[in-house]
Amino acid sequence: MSRFWSPLVHTLTPYVPGEQPRLADLVKLNTNESPYGPSPRALAAMHAAVDDSLRLYPDPQALDLRTALGKRVGLSAECVFVGNGSDEVLAHAFQAFFAHGAPVLFADVTYSFYTVYCGLYGLPYRQVPLDGAMRVVVEDYAGPCSGVVLANPNAPTGIALGLDDIRRLLALQPDRVVLVDEAYVDFGAQSAASLVAEYPNLLVVQTFSKSRALAGLRVGFAFGQPELIEALTRVKDSFNSYPLDRLALVGATAAAEDEEWLTLSVGRVIHSRATLTEGLESLGFEVLPSAANFVYMRHPDRDAADIAARLREQAIIVRHLKGERTAAWLRVTIGTDAQCQTLLAALRDILHRNT
Numbered sequence: 178m179s180r181f182w183s184p185l186v187h188t189l190t191p192y193v194p195g196e197q198p199r200l201a202d203l204v205k206l207n208t209n210e211s212p213y214g215p216s217p218r219a220l221a222a223m224h225a226a227v228d229d230s231l232r233l234y235p236d237p238q239a240l241d242l243r244t245a246l247g248k249r250v251g252l253s254a255e256c257v258f259v260g261n262g263s264d265e266v267l268a269h270a271f272q273a274f275f276a277h278g279a280p281v282l283f284a285d286v287t288y289s290f291y292t293v294y295c296g297l298y299g300l301p302y303r304q305v306p307l308d309g310a311m312r313v314v315v316e317d318y319a320g321p322c323s324g325v326v327l328a329n330p331n332a333p334t335g336i337a338l339g340l341d342d343i344r345r346l347l348a349l350q351p352d353r354v355v356l357v358d359e360a361y362v363d364f365g366a367q368s369a370a371s372l373v374a375e376y377p378n379l380l381v382v383q384t385f386s387k388s389r390a391l392a393g394l395r396v397g398f399a400f401g402q403p404e405l406i407e408a409l410t411r412v413k414d415s416f417n418s419y420p421l422d423r424l425a426l427v428g429a430t431a432a433a434e435d436e437e438w439l440t441l442s443v444g445r446v447i448h449s450r451a452t453l454t455e456g457l458e459s460l461g462f463e464v465l466p467s468a469a470n471f472v473y474m475r476h477p478d479r480d481a482a483d484i485a486a487r488l489r490e491q492a493i494i495v496r497h498l499k500g501e502r503t504a505a506w507l508r509v510t511i512g513t514d515a516q517c518q519t520l521l522a523a524l525r526d527i528l529h530r531n532t
């Protein structure tokens with residue numbers, strides 16, 4: 178308790194981020210970063226931009242980046258918003274769209290930041306249960322609400338809905354914004370960006386942190402019709418300019434244009450995901466069908482927290498989330514093939530030990 182804090186701050190429970198340990202030789206499979214590094218073209222563009230021009234402010238409209246992002250999905254720059262990571266874009270969206278005096282709806286097992294944003298902006302929310310197979314049931318999102326947030330693929334489950342499901346969801350809530358958080362969409366799901374022109378209530382949020390391996394640059398973006406982008410622009414804190422610095426703008430624009438690198442690194446992750454899933458299943462794990470760069474798994478007779486602790490002893494870190502519906506599960510980022518093999522060998526060893 179602090180006498181300096183406002184009553185609001187006392188009510189907030191901060192998000193607990195995945196750890197970023199400073200040890201060098203870890204097998205780090207806990208925060209869904211890419212093992213393959215950013216586009217070489219993006220790196221070269223950023224190197225080239227380290228010059229005297231850094232004395233000048235960046236383009237307040239981030240126009241090159243917004244144009245490049247829109248072009249990929251057939252939208253103009255006025256349908257694109259950019260921010261410091263998709264977390265910032267999500268925060269603005271919660272503030273801009275979800276205070277209609279009814280709860281915001283999202284799944285009971287999903288990205289845990291959503292409850293944090295609701296706390297921050299004083300928004301009531303209702304967590305809609307996933308079904309027994311950990312799937313989102315679209316029909317459960319009917320009725321009065323302030324908006325819907327759907328992570329697709331969902332995190333931490335990795336399960337994706339198809340565009341038909343998303344159309345049904347949009348039709349269920351025509352007067353509310355349906356926010357589709359597509360942080361992991363490039364790893365095998367269909368993007369709802371193609372529906373933006375058709376649905377004025379759709380906001381699609383994506384990031385450079387996962388498939389484009391630029392988590393350190395902090396760039397996220399959203400697609401929506403200009404009416405929605407205008408609302409985001411009104412709530413963003415840097416009054417009349419986008420918050421991205423010159424290097425982030427240049428690097429992200431080059432990364433957005435490097436389709437070849439994206440396809441190559443995503444292809445490698447998808448390939449490794451299939452091999453890892455097979456290996457895990459042969460060890461007795463139940464692995465949910467993943468369209469993301471991680472898998473969600475549990476063992477029928479081993480404690481997940483214990484497995485995570487034992488992996489850690491071998492310098493392998495995975496994510497274990499506490500909570501009623503998640504405590505039995507582990508979320509494992511798809512690493513390089515070598516890292517996946519190291520993980521499988523460690524798990525084999527742990528499972529074969531009796532204590």
Ligand code: PMP
Nearest residue numbers: 262263264288332360384386397
């Ligand atoms: N959405 C989901 C579902 C995520 O898992 C994450 C990463 N933790 C984010 C958004 C935010 O990613 P970033 O801010 O790096 O774009």
